[in-house]
Amino acid sequence: MRDNADHFRIKAADDPQDILVLILDSSIRSWVKTLGREPASSLNDAVSALQLVTEQLLVFLNTFLLLHESNRVCVIVSGSDASRLVYPVFPDPETLPPGYDQVVEDASLDAAVGYSSQHHLISDHYQMVQDLKAAVERGIKVSLRNQEHPQTCNRHSCISSALATALCLLNRARRIQIERAAMGLGRDKDVIDTFEQEMHFNGRILTVLAGPDAPDQYVSMMNCIFSAQRLGVPIDSCMLAKEKDSTYFQQAARLTNGVYVRPEGFSTSNPDTLMQYLQTVFIVDKQSRDFLAMPTPDKVDFRASCMQTREIIDNGYTCSICLSTFDISVGKGAAMCPVCSARFAITNPRKRSSKP
Amino acid sequence: MPSYLRSQSVPLSATIFTDITHWSATNPQLLDALYQSPYAVQSVFRSLPPLARLYVTRLLYLPENESTPTLEAFRKSLRRRQRALDRHDAAIRALRELRVFTTSPSGLNASLHDPSKIVLHPTFARELRRSVSNSIPSVFGGGSGSSDPKDLDSFAADRLESILNFLVESTNHNSIPSGIIDALVHIGVLEQRREGLTITSAGFHFLLKDTSAQLWILLRSVLSSMFPADVEALTLVFQLGVSTAGRFYDISNLSATQQELIRELHHLGIVILNKNTFQVTVVGVRLLANATRSSAGPSDGMTLTKSAGEIQVFVETNFRVYAYTTSVFQINLLALFTHMRYRLPSMVVGHLTRDAVRKALMNGITADQIIGYLNAHAHPRMKKGTIPANVSDEIRLWEAEQDRVQTKPGVLLSDFSHGFESVLSYARDLNAVLWSAPEREMLVVSKNTFDQVKRFIRDSGIQ
Numbered sequence: 012m013r014d015n016a017d018h019f020r021i022k023a024a025d026d027p028q029d030i031l032v033l034i035l036d037s038s039i040r041s042w043v044k045t046l047g048r049e050p051a052s053s054l055n056d057a058v059s060a061l062q063l064v065t066e067q068l069l070v071f072l073n074t075f076l077l078l079h080e081s082n083r084v085c086v087i088v089s090g091s092d093a094s095r096l097v098y099p100v101f102p103d104p105e106t107l108p109p110g111y112d113q114v115v116e117d118a119s120l121d122a123a124v125g126y127s128s129q130h131h132l133i134s135d136h137y138q139m140v141q142d143l144k145a146a147v148e149r150g151i152k153v154s155l156r157n158q159e160h161p162q163t164c165n166r167h168s169c170i171s172s173a174l175a176t177a178l179c180l181l182n183r184a185r186r187i188q189i190e191r192a193a194m195g196l197g198r199d200k201d202v203i204d205t206f207e208q209e210m211h212f213n214g215r216i217l218t219v220l221a222g223p224d225a226p227d228q229y230v231s232m233m234n235c236i237f238s239a240q241r242l243g244v245p246i247d248s249c250m251l252a253k254e255k256d257s258t259y260f261q262q263a264a265r266l267t268n269g270v271y272v273r274p275e276g277f278s279t280s281n282p283d284t285l286m287q288y289l290q291t292v293f294i295v296d297k298q299s300r301d302f303l304a305m306p307t308p309d310k311v312d313f314r315a316s317c318m319q320t321r322e323i324i325d326n327g328y329t330c331s332i333c334l335s336t337f338d339i340s341v342g343k344g345a346a347m348c349p350v351c352s353a354r355f356a357i358t359n360p361r362k363r364s365s366k367p
Numbered sequence: 368m369p370s371y372l373r374s375q376s377v378p379l380s381a382t383i384f385t386d387i388t389h390w391s392a393t394n395p396q397l398l399d400a401l402y403q404s405p406y407a408v409q410s411v412f413r414s415l416p417p418l419a420r421l422y423v424t425r426l427l428y429l430p431e432n433e434s435t436p437t438l439e440a441f442r443k444s445l446r447r448r449q450r451a452l453d454r455h456d457a458a459i460r461a462l463r464e465l466r467v468f469t470t471s472p473s474g475l476n477a478s479l480h481d482p483s484k485i486v487l488h489p490t491f492a493r494e495l496r497r498s499v500s501n502s503i504p505s506v507f508g509g510g511s512g513s514s515d516p517k518d519l520d521s522f523a524a525d526r527l528e529s530i531l532n533f534l535v536e537s538t539n540h541n542s543i544p545s546g547i548i549d550a551l552v553h554i555g556v557l558e559q560r561r562e563g564l565t566i567t568s569a570g571f572h573f574l575l576k577d578t579s580a581q582l583w584i585l586l587r588s589v590l591s592s593m594f595p596a597d598v599e600a601l602t603l604v605f606q607l608g609v610s611t612a613g614r615f616y617d618i619s620n621l622s623a624t625q626q627e628l629i630r631e632l633h634h635l636g637i638v639i640l641n642k643n644t645f646q647v648t649v650v651g652v653r654l655l656a657n658a659t660r661s662s663a664g665p666s667d668g669m670t671l672t673k674s675a676g677e678i679q680v681f682v683e684t685n686f687r688v689y690a691y692t693t694s695v696f697q698i699n700l701l702a703l704f705t706h707m708r709y710r711l712p713s714m715v716v717g718h719l720t721r722d723a724v725r726k727a728l729m730n731g732i733t734a735d736q737i738i739g740y741l742n743a744h745a746h747p748r749m750k751k752g753t754i755p756a757n758v759s760d761e762i763r764l765w766e767a768e769q770d771r772v773q774t775k776p777g778v779l780l781s782d783f784s785h786g787f788e789s790v791l792s793y794a795r796d797l798n799a800v801l802w803s804a805p806e807r808e809m810l811v812v813s814k815n816t817f818d819q820v821k822r823f824i825r826d827s828g829i830q
Contacts, residue, residue, distance in 0.1 A: 073499040302451035
């Protein structure tokens, strides 16, 4: 028989759906620095550069959604004032009857991450793409407007809170996926936990960065990176800023099997380079990375930051309780850990512990 | 299996792209015309192997000043693993066969043309770029309204079950339109015999497949028997793949051929045809959204069991069969090779008798298919989850009984005046004797050696 002879046939397991959480750094300060000019004069340049990048990201997201009918995206815009989940859009809780908002939010979140059976089946691709475009453009506008205040406009982007939101979304998507698969096989909910291990979850995070690391977010960044590692979620980063790399996201990429890339020759006058990186490198899903070689960084700076001064340190002290690291100037002779308030035995300060 | 051979143009487990490549071999313009539709391009893109899709996205926004990559460059981007190379070869093969990758770009200077360079099919690339840059209107003009997905599901399930029921019963012809029957005969699931339409061995195979595989076989048979190599029909199929289930679409915008196809799809439960509008069912959208992915993911199993009916079977060592089911289709399927005794509200009791199994075997169903079906639906409480060994052995023996008589073409030699002994010994040496009766001087030799024997007889002057 000529059965099974068709080379067009694809096994469902070889072609899983994918969830992408895109985090776009929209902090004005970073965007102004990316262009490398003075803040006051180039605000408009920064905004138009952001728009150019957004356009390309939308094309990239559309391509991503076209790759598989069950692919889903979430978009988080991270400004200097706050990070906002701009897509999927949730209905305004004010308009809903009390107690009902949680149900609606759950349903739309499930729909967004693509695993709720009904929404998943009758999703309208055209509508989804249109909504996505509108939501992202609106989200960026809102973010820019809220950064106009002089106090916020000089702060770093809230990238770690965006990362935490992304991980929450993906964790939820993973739960729903596991439950549905377990129920489809007619198994009890008790078996889910064991089932969890054999399940391949195909979610990932892409951060589009415009600025340098925010030292005050070091602890939360590291926590996010380790959660992502545990969840099996790669954190990809696309660094648009010239010259300076983000050591946090380089470490994130290394620890989570992600990709960290700084598009060569990217500038507002030559935005096509970004497009090429998006469509070649960042479009590749977790499964296909087993087959396609991904760019690897030459050297990753794994040095820790001091929890007090926020500087990157070569040598320092570490708290024996919470493992926080401190610069020598901070840690030497300290009676109490500044982070967890653990009291150290004063009698022998040199024995406390020291670490490179 | 003559019925299966006849249908070789439609192998049961192939995909629609096998048909398309088949058709485009004789009609090279088919793919060019198909790629004019952005929806067809989207569907084809989605149905490519995963690696092939990534190759397409790479080339989609290639800057103009950059040189066109070669196949070698694509190969170099792979990890050094055999599996990666296999995927790469499969991807390139699919891309070439569907002419998404072309080596002869139209409109480019012929002197620049280098066969190792890869160029996307210009129309395909143009329509795909339009698709991802939000410049394509919604399919079928957007449509309006929506229906309860449960209604759509039950419609689709009813349709499929009535076709499956028809296959196992073959009694009430009225319920199935003749177009579908012709299509079923065309792919060799049904066979016209003296006693009427009968299910074939391939047909039994068909019954055991999952819902989406069954629907694809039906759809492909409808396409190849009624709309072979028809661009409008293919475009419509791919358009349905990117449509929204339950939405009411206007039928008047479709061409006459497409309206005809919609009517056939209505019978398959893929679309619901109303007066001036049509809706695509959930099953239909899921089926057409990806033409190449085999379903049977754990989450896809639910619709299958709902539509085809669940059955759990106990088989005892005394050949008694207890089947827990409420599905008429499953009872009919079981009755193809079981002598049915009682029917209770949620259970049927039958007996695997020699006569019943022989009847099935004569219809071309094989023993392995019967045993496979019973094992696949064995009740979880059954020992080892398989039917007793003595039962499966007996079914195999009944099948072997069928082969007691073997037929071989032969030639009878008789009425020898003399020399029978020498002819017989010569034929024995040739291993050509099928039967001989020395006392009556009669001999049968196989047909393909008859010429040699004849020559021997002539040469040695025997009458």
